[in-house]
Amino acid sequence: MTSPEHEFVSKFLTLATLSQPVLPSDYKKPLLQVNTLGVALPALKYKYSPKKGLKSASSQKSLKLTLKNIRPPKFTLDHEFDPNDTVYQVKEYLISEGKAQEANQLKLLLKGKVLHDSELLSGLNTDTAIITVMISRVNKPDISTQEPSIPTQYPMTLPWKAIESALSSELKDSQQVASALARLQKGWKMAK
Incomplete structure (x- = not known):
């Protein structure tokens, strides 16, 4: 079941696209030739002076x-x-x-x-x-809600030989071991 709004839009688009537009999209009419601006509005029931507000x-x-x-x-x-x-x-x-x-x-x-x-x-x-x-008060960031930064202390050297032997026991190919060890050492140097 469709809503009345959906039905209206569907019919409107169908009717609007039945015929080609008469005027091109870049059509402009000179201002002096404009006679009306849409629907005529009824006359105001009171006198309106636009200068009155500006004067005060x-x-x-x-x-x-x-x-x-x-x-x-x-x-x-x-x-x-x-x-x-x-x-x-x-x-x-x-x-x-x-x-x-x-x-x-x-x-x-x-x-x-x-x-x-x-x-x-x-x-x-x-x-x-x-x-x-x-x-109102200025909203200051609450220091207690922030995670405290704990300085991580890395040892100056790692047991690279032990890491290499652990890798070689898991990986059987010596090229894979060498590649993995090189990547670990490069990451370690970047983390310092």
Whole structure:
């Protein structure tokens, strides 16, 4: 039994490949000849002014933020930012002030709402704001979980004659014995 999605895709591909495309794949229409852009949308029920949002952001000269950490070590920093700065740039400022080591340690909140790194400060819709700073600990690698490196002490010389006699008792061909012994000696020299 096939799913409705599978059936739809199957029929769509069958219908789409019945006839050759009318236009070549590299077809381009000049922009002046474009009359419509797909489905017509209904008119907006309110007046929208695209300049309204831009005017308020450009009219602000600076945005004063109070950055406050409520957990120990507590601190309060006042700094002016450009409205076009992002939350990530505020985090970089905190790092430059020595309050954190990495940006992913920091979480900034405004009235309990987490501010995302790509958010513009002009989106805060205020001239001054108190931002709560949450700093998490840096994840340091746990030394106790790593295997301790035990220095292996090799004897200065190996009993090559005893190894050769053990090989000759297992391997009957003298050429195989010589080849195996040469490989063992070469590996031993490389391991030092």
